[in-house]
Amino acid sequence: RAGIPVVSMNSGSDVAESLGVLVHVGQTEYEAGLGAGQRMKAAGVKNAVCVNHEVGNVALDLRCKGFFDGLGIKPNVIPVKIGDPTAIRNAVLAALQRDPSIDGVLTLGPTTAEPVLQALEGKKVTFGTFDLSPAVLTALSQKKMAFAIDQQQWLQGYLPIILLNNYVRYGLLPANKVIMTGPGFVTPENAAQVIDLSKKGIR
The missing domain is CATH 3.40.50.2300 (Response regulator)
Incomplete structure (x- = not known):
């Protein structure tokens, strides 16, 4: 509601979009x-x-x-x-x-x-x-x-920072609402x- 861009990670892929999250990074179970x-x-x-x-x-x-x-x-x-x-x-x-x-x-x-x-x-x-x-x-x-x-929890911590940086700087987002880091x-x-x-x- 405050207009702050949010990327979620690890848990919550099934509710991320309904909560207004830009992208979810994680593993679907x-x-x-x-x-x-x-x-x-x-x-x-x-x-x-x-x-x-x-x-x-x-x-x-x-x-x-x-x-x-x-x-x-x-x-x-x-x-x-x-x-x-x-x-x-x-x-x-x-x-x-x-x-x-x-x-x-x-x-x-x-x-x-x-x-x-x-x-x-x-x-x-x-x-x-x-x-x-x-x-x-x-x-x-x-x-x-x-x-x-x-x-691949390291990626779960790394990718949201990259995604948010590109979104804030250039307005760029991947087309997928869920970025899969697993299963690896x-x-x-x-x-x-x-x-x-x-x-x-x-x-």
Whole structure:
């Protein structure tokens, strides 16, 4: 209302335009989950679970929905709660015991990924997660995980400044209302580069 140009980032792509935001910079959750499912399908995964640490959170539910749509299978969500890594690990172990055909697991953040890594130790299960942490990057470099989805948050901080500068100086804006920074996939092949960049504060 004050005429101040606004670019939003990270969260809120679904409401940005209705709030008068010029451009939103970030990752749309369904599409990120879809990419994870397609990647697992290409790896030969037939029966996967999605470990959701906050069922009812729209963004996280969309990640799981996209994942199963990408795989082309019926949803199978394991609900867990953050703060109890032992319970998270045991929930995944119990699911694997009930259904030994499970050959893929997706977690929605590092807080669930780390205990799930323990649950999957020594098992032939394709494992991926959303977001990065030192433990996730180490697991990737050791080939204990297939991928981690990177929103590329450095870009989420960088691009709005560039967009606003060009808008204020020249009245220029991209045609797209949402600039996608993710999903970017960190894999065992590029994990070393990401680890190096993260030490420099770029990832």
